[in-house]
Amino acid sequence: MRDERTRRQRTLSRSVALDGHGLFCGQDVRLELCPAPEDHGIVFERTDLPTPVRIPALIDFVVPQPRCTVIQHNGAHVAVIEHVMAALAGMQVDNCLVRLNAPEPPGCDGSAIAFVELIDQAGVVEQTAEREVFSVPEAVTVVENHDVGVAAMPPRTDEYEIGFLLDYGNGPIHPQGHCCQLSPEQFRSHIAAARTFVLRKEVEALRSQGIGLRATPQDLLVFDTHGPIDNSLRFKDECARHKLLDCVGDFALFGCDLRGRFVAQQSGHRLNHALVRELRKLREQAGAAEGHSPSQKLRRVG
Ligand SMILES: [Zn+2]
Numbered sequence: 001m002r003d004e005r006t007r008r009q010r011t012l013s014r015s016v017a018l019d020g021h022g023l024f025c026g027q028d029v030r031l032e033l034c035p036a037p038e039d040h041g042i043v044f045e046r047t048d049l050p051t052p053v054r055i056p057a058l059i060d061f062v063v064p065q066p067r068c069t070v071i072q073h074n075g076a077h078v079a080v081i082e083h084v085m086a087a088l089a090g091m092q093v094d095n096c097l098v099r100l101n102a103p104e105p106p107g108c109d110g111s112a113i114a115f116v117e118l119i120d121q122a123g124v125v126e127q128t129a130e131r132e133v134f135s136v137p138e139a140v141t142v143v144e145n146h147d148v149g150v151a152a153m154p155p156r157t158d159e160y161e162i163g164f165l166l167d168y169g170n171g172p173i174h175p176q177g178h179c180c181q182l183s184p185e186q187f188r189s190h191i192a193a194a195r196t197f198v199l200r201k202e203v204e205a206l207r208s209q210g211i212g213l214r215a216t217p218q219d220l221l222v223f224d225t226h227g228p229i230d231n232s233l234r235f236k237d238e239c240a241r242h243k244l245l246d247c248v249g250d251f252a253l254f255g256c257d258l259r260g261r262f263v264a265q266q267s268g269h270r271l272n273h274a275l276v277r278e279l280r281k282l283r284e285q286a287g288a289a290e291g292h293s294p295s296q297k298l299r300r301v302g
Helices: 082-090 113-122 184-191 200-208 238-254 269-289
Strands: 008-012 016-021 028-035 042-046 053-056 070-073 076-078 096-100 124-130 133-135 140-145 148-153 160-166 176-181 197-199 221-224 257-265
Touching: 008 028, 016 113, 028 113, 042 076, 053 070, 053 076, 082 096, 082 113, 082 184, 082 238, 140 269, 148 269, 160 238, 176 184, 176 238, 184 238, 197 200, 197 238, 200 221, 238 257, 238 269, 257 269
Parallel strands: 042 096, 133 257, 160 257, 197 221
Antiparallel strands: 008 124, 016 028, 028 096, 042 053, 070 076, 140 148, 148 257, 160 176
């Protein structure tokens, strides 16, 4: 009999598309979200290359890059996948082929709400196979220094909870925190619309590296000393909610549903990835202890 705490895998009812330009690279792009079979997982496909390349959105394919999450395979990469990943994970879409004709998805307004609306437009269907679940068995901590880190703890029952705390000291972004028990309803109402943010003093440095040349203060939150420029906050703690959104996207690189309590303080993508790698080690150890090879758990590459 099926365990009541598990659910069936889900995919989209039909393909849907969204046009825009990348937040970092500024390149025009069409993103298509396409239905995919059971156990396919989330796979990105670069359709603009002479031979299209598919890259599974799993931690093994992540390459280091500051300020965003990048996956790479067979010489092709896709950058800034975290907001698309957060929308798919937040809305419990487990199997999806994400086709892109550029190296970066549309940035939209710097949040995940456009992708949630796209998923709503497609509709979601249940498949037959059960979604795999990993329950955090023991506390795991990745710390950078005394006030930057991320931790995962076992669930009390079967919840998936993420809390984020940030304190940048005296500045326009006041100390704040947000905590959420993940479900599609919670994600859609409280997390998906929280936007990327940057400090005005960081903008010039980013632009000199060719990052965000097409972005305006309407595309994301740019804070100067008084608050966001030419924009207003959607939530008082929008920055903490956006960082929580990034965690949802990054933790989805684990490749299955998670149960546990996650707490992050000032952490960014690099530490989020490090935590996912630590959790993967625990799962492999548990698999080895049960006497089967971890490779049995590896997903098919789209
Ligand atoms: Zn983000």
